[in-house]
Amino acid sequence: MTPxxxxxxxxxxxxxxxxxxxxxxxxxxxxxxxWRGAGKVxxxxxxxxxxxxxxxxxxxxxxxxxxxxxxxxxxGARTSDQLAEACDANQRAMRVLMDGLFAYDIVDRIPSxxxxxxxRMSDEMSECLLPGGLFSLVGKIEYDRQLAWHSWxxxxxxxxxxxxxxxxxxxxxxxxxxxxxxxxRGINFWAPPIVEALCAGFExxxxxxxxxxxxxxxxxxxxxxxxxxxxxFPKWRATGLExxxxxxxxxxxxxxxxxxxxxxxxxxxxxxxSWGSDHDLxxxxxxxxxxxxxxxxELLHKSQQALGENGLICIADHMVTDEQDAxxxxxxxxxxxAASMLATxxxxxxxxxxxxxxxxxxxxxxxAVLDTPMHRILLAGHA
Numbered sequence: 198m199t200p201x202x203x204x205x206x207x208x209x210x211x212x213x214x215x216x217x218x219x220x221x222x223x224x225x226x227x228x229x230x231x232w233r234g235a236g237k238v239x240x241x242x243x244x245x246x247x248x249x250x251x252x253x254x255x256x257x258x259x260x261x262x263x264x265x266x267x268x269x270x271x272x273g274a275r276t277s278d279q280l281a282e283a284c285d286a287n288q289r290a291m292r293v294l295m296d297g298l299f300a301y302d303i304v305d306r307i308p309s310x311x312x313x314x315x316x317r318m319s320d321e322m323s324e325c326l327l328p329g330g331l332f333s334l335v336g337k338i339e340y341d342r343q344l345a346w347h348s349w350x351x352x353x354x355x356x357x358x359x360x361x362x363x364x365x366x367x368x369x370x371x372x373x374x375x376x377x378x379x380x381x382r383g384i385n386f387w388a389p390p391i392v393e394a395l396c397a398g399f400e401x402x403x404x405x406x407x408x409x410x411x412x413x414x415x416x417x418x419x420x421x422x423x424x425x426x427x428x429x430f431p432k433w434r435a436t437g438l439e440x441x442x443x444x445x446x447x448x449x450x451x452x453x454x455x456x457x458x459x460x461x462x463x464x465x466x467x468x469x470x471s472w473g474s475d476h477d478l479x480x481x482x483x484x485x486x487x488x489x490x491x492x493x494x495e496l497l498h499k500s501q502q503a504l505g506e507n508g509l510i511c512i513a514d515h516m517v518t519d520e521q522d523a524x525x526x527x528x529x530x531x532x533x534x535a536a537s538m539l540a541t542x543x544x545x546x547x548x549x550x551x552x553x554x555x556x557x558x559x560x561x562x563x564x565a566v567l568d569t570p571m572h573r574i575l576l577a578g579h580a
Contacts, residue, residue: 221302223247255341257297258326262338266294267326270304270318278313325386331421331453336383343379348540360543366489378442381418384483387571388421391482391513394567394574396429402565402576404509406430410477413503414438415467415496416484420447420460422513423480427456437462438472468495472503479504482513486534487544490551497559501579509576510561515546516573530571549575556580 224247229240261267264284269275275283281291295316299306303322307315324330348355399406410433414423417437427433437447437460444462451460472479479500485493500510515531531546538544552575553563560580567574 223250253297254301257294257301258303259338259341261294261298261303262326262335263342264294266298267318267323270316271323271327274307274315274317276313276315280316331450332386334383334386336379336381338383339379340383344541345537348542349537352536352540355539360539378446381443382446385419385421387483388425390569391572391574392422392425392429394569395426395511395513398565398567398574398576406433408432409434411475411505412436412478412480413472413476414480414482415472416481417447417462418443418482419450420462421450421454422482424451424454424456424460426478427459428454434459436460438465438467440464467499472499474503475505475508476503477505477508479508479510480513481511485512485514485552486538486546490547490555493547494555494558497555497561501559501561504579506579509564509578512552512575512577513569513572514575515571516552516566516575517546517548518573519548519550525568527568527571527573531573549573 224243226240226243229243264286266280266284269280269283277292277295278288280286280295281288284291295304296306298304299316303318303326305317305319307317309315318326324332325334327333328335396406398404407430410430412423412426412433412435414420414435414437417423417439420435420437420439423435423437427435435456437444439447439462441464444464447460447462448457451457481496485496488496497510504510515527515534517528517531518525520528535544535546538546549563549566556562556577557580561577562580563575564578565574565576567576
């Protein structure tokens, strides 16, 4: 299946293209000597330093965004002097910024035998760095500018207070509607590998997908997860539950992808209003990490009431297995994501064992756990 939108990615379950490269290290630790018997300390200092300078990456990327560099490069290759003129910036400083983007593999630098180097942005990077692309990260950049930078600077204060209310109870995530709207537009790129893994999970479980099915996408955001499933399974229909300021985004995206006739959004408070009943698939993507244990259990009790007899609940989120020896990538990402949630308003990355406890209390059981690049998918059904 190829999505009916113009993007740089064609989604085919089971066919994930290999990236050109991963994030490259900035420190060549192979060249570190055993300096006066203190080699381990020196090595640790270099490794820690590399962590501390990680803020360089968002610094140069977001500065280029603010200056309009990516918009200018979308018109064609440019020298740093040309970019400086177009972006009303200093020539030398623009050359430094562009070399930083080149060091992070954001742009290509093409040497010239007759003049200054030319900088070029690939079509794939344009999709990510310009507004309007299905997998654009501009919303994430705006979220960083609005909230994340300041919040990380004050993480120590959040550790002291733990985002508790006046009575001492944990709060649900306190992100504002405006900040959430920016963020939800900037994380669509998470969807293809999650949907691919989910489709493979259906096949492994021999869960029938060739029949009509009712999908309920709770807190659907842009709706991309259920929309990609509708592309894959033409007999399915999906309903997203969302807040009034997000619902139009999901509706517009459904039309863009070509599934608007089978995807609808209902503006509904999913805490207080009914979800209906006999749904075949309930989808929660990036919902549970915003919860407290008490609110997570409440969501699962409501899920049990809304799920059909042979239905599945799909929870795609940042979950921790706590495998101390292996320390999988997904665990490491989830642990750091939890720190991000602490900094920006509350939430957590819960243990799989905690999910199992909540499921059992709601009359549900875990069916499978699937790994994706940054998330895990927990599939559950009636006990």
